[in-house]
Amino acid sequence: MNEAQQLLHQAKWRIIDQTCLGPQFGALQSFGMDDTLCASVGTGAQPATARAWVHHNTVVLGIQDTKLPFLQDGLQYLEEQGYSYIVRNSGGLAVVLDEGVLNLTLALPEKEKGIEINRGYEAMWQLIKQMFADFMSKGHKIEAYEITESYCPGSYDLSIAGKKFAGISQRRLKNGVAVQIYLCVTGSGSERAELIKNFYEKSKKGESTKIKYPDISPDVMASLSELFGVNLTVADCLMRFLKSIQALGGQIYSGQLTEEEVPLFSDYYDRVVLRNQKMLTT
Template sequence: MTTIHPLLTPSHYRFIDQSELGPDFSPLHSFAADDALSISVGNHTSPTTARIWVHDKTVVLGIPDARLPYISEAVDYLESENYRVIVRNSGGLAVLLDEGVLNLSLIFPDSKEVNIHEGYNAMVDFTRYVFRDVTNDIEAYEIPDSYCPGTYDLSINGKKFAGISQRRVKQGSAVQIYLDVTGSGKERARILKRFYEIGKKEAATRFEYPEINPEVMASMNELLGKNWTVRDVRNRILSALQELSGELTSYSLNEDEHKDFEKRLAHMIDRNHKALRA
């Protein structure tokens, strides 16, 4: 039986679909948008919000990745493979996004009773709920030789298809998951394995970077024998939101959210300039 976390059943969900904006949609905009939405959800000027998003050929680095001894060479490698490179403002390490990876942000209001683990657990429960008719085998535990390993890695039979991060801004919390829907999880892992080989080489580092084994990564289609598109999974997410909430509406950023978005975007641009071009 699928567990439903209390955070997943608000009286009202807001749904924002940015899954088909195309290759010109910057990943910097995504992280700034989640910050702006976290502020409004935390202020209770917006209901609990779900935002889905897709970015073409992008590697999103964590802050520790930007401190690799040979980060400039590693970024040059990714760019030679036609990947954009940014540093995100939430936790974790490098992840690879492309047109076969669907990202979902669930943005909750914080309260004293909700610690950081509750947000992660809610996303795990939501993912299991979305795919409950297909599999009961989604597990949450760290896959240490995956890319961006963490306690809330999602896997089936030991092969990781999703990872979760979380960022808290003021009184709101954005829990973000990437879902490898189509394509080759192994090939995505191969790119990031080479990134770390170039970025670290034989240098000693304080931070322990992952030793990636591409064999432990797979897409949902590979694991479940499906031929889903990203839009198919988008529709599953939308159906789940409708089932879990009494009301679902869809509207873009309002004027106040746009102001916060512009401020957060400026911070993201400045951070990326300092991290990658210093």
């Protein structure tokens, strides 16, 4: 068992399912949740926690996106397309969330030995390969390398045959690490990419910028349903996620925030909201 796999083998896993909360469940709440889980898991107050979540028509911007020269024009375009937007507190650039995108978080304790950043990414990659092992056995190899013409490109983009379907990020707080992934399960990956491509075009208008923003080619992105040639659903993938966690051998149980975590969440959520407002007004 390598070090990444060891991270997945926790004595206990608390499972928090937030995939069916509907449009009123905002993305800022998710980032407040993950900060809360980092803090409570990091201190040892709660066991490792796996969270699944879905948001409706939301573009999650990175901090660097707020430096775009014509950002307001880009944001207006997103609104016209029926999307809300927020700025997240973890790294990366703009990504699309909608009903066909399953987001997963693994909140892990760092304990005595810190979790090296690539180890966190590797652990999530291993879990995704386990979730879709049946498709991999049929020749659908899941690789991790940067898809430079995708939105939010990174060294741990997950792809099949050169088409990206997932991106991974991390958040670190108080001896806790939240490894987060979005999985494009259904719908058109290229249409999502087209939305972000147009956002950047309207936000840059051809101006040169100090920050390098992606030159997006929509045909390098796809959903798992498109890649596998089957009608996967978010619910199907959630079940695969739960079975993969269960197969790791530890105790798993369904839970929500504890009484001690609720005020923590309120505090972290307020911080995320304030930070978001500042980022979008400066």
